[in-house]
Amino acid sequence: MKVLIVGANGQIGKHLVTYMQDHPTLEAVAMIRDEAQADFFKKMNVQTVIANLEDDTGTIAKAAAGCDAIVFTAGSGPHTGKDKTLLVDLDGAVKTIEAAKLANIERYIMISSFDTTRAAIQNASESFAPYVVAKHYADEWLRATDLKYTIIHPGLLTNDEPTGKVTAATTVERDEVPRADIAKVILASLENDASIHKEFQVVRGETAVDTAIQEL
């Protein structure tokens, strides 16, 4: 399965691409903003395509052509300007969803935020609320499609070493989770159709990632 990684140059993206090297049935295509980001991937012989989430849908669809799945793990993050929140986290995400349709890609995995419900918007701090709004509408857009989607809602992301174990369910208690383990959750989701049309929160835990996905 050929997988376009949107946000390949991010921390989760780099873990994901690296782990995919050991999964011969999966082939990563790293979507990067410019050639300057290419070195990391070229060293691993990973194909790169240059496209930007502010490009139009057609350009992104061209970058995705030939892939069987899209993983969206890009993010302006909650601390960038709110203009980027709208243009990247919401509209950029929606363009990759529309690009999937244009390129006849059925499988789509979205890395969302821990809680993107309407209640979460209302309860968010003033500075965090716009980010939650953006992720809320991107998730809503994806749910309304016919794509075989998975929506992953990670807890508080850390740079801790991966444990390969998590707790995953529709709702779980908010907790930390290593970015590297989220990459493993993405991998397991790509490899297990039990994750299709599922949406779950995930934090550090005691269940092996593959088992956690199987039991969703």
Added chain:
Amino acid sequence: MKVLIVGANGQIGKHLVTYMQDHPTLEAVAMIRDEAQADFFKKMNVQTVIANLEDDTGTIAKAAAGCDAIVFTAGSGPHTGKDKTLLVDLDGAVKTIEAAKLANIERYIMISSFDTTRAAIQNASESFAPYVVAKHYADEWLRATDLKYTIIHPGLLTNDEPTGKVTAATTVERDEVPRADIAKVILASLENDASIHKEFQVVRGETAVDTAIQEL
């Protein structure tokens, strides 16, 4: 017909409420943020309800209870912080749409931006694009509902005196239009069901507003 005006204290809102005084079949309910905005409306014996677009949907639905229509003419404007663009122009608008459903209000008139198409997002300047994104998704949300909606896309708004004449069609050449004439277009839309499930751009022109709406 009892009409909740969201953004009553804005410039278009104030024109609209004022003109409604001469239309005995229409009764305005001015949604305002706080008591300090009430004077203008009390002097005209117009009912006010206090609610905020950052309130939750239930609170807005309560403010709308008993009304037959909602007019959304609120706006953070393109020049406020982009956090407010997300929270007011997108999420605030969506909450009023959801509030309409909760309060069993079928009729909804949205004052959008001149061009909220995907092409307009791509062509917008960096500073304007987030606002177009927000209006794009609010319009999309409304289109996907079962509400009897009208989406009005005004040209460049001015404070010129109203002429009572406009050009209105699916697409028209970009031009100015007085805010006061947009208020007249809203009035005519409320009074003429020819506007239901229509969406049109409107600029200054030579056609009487009532005729322009009838001929949509």
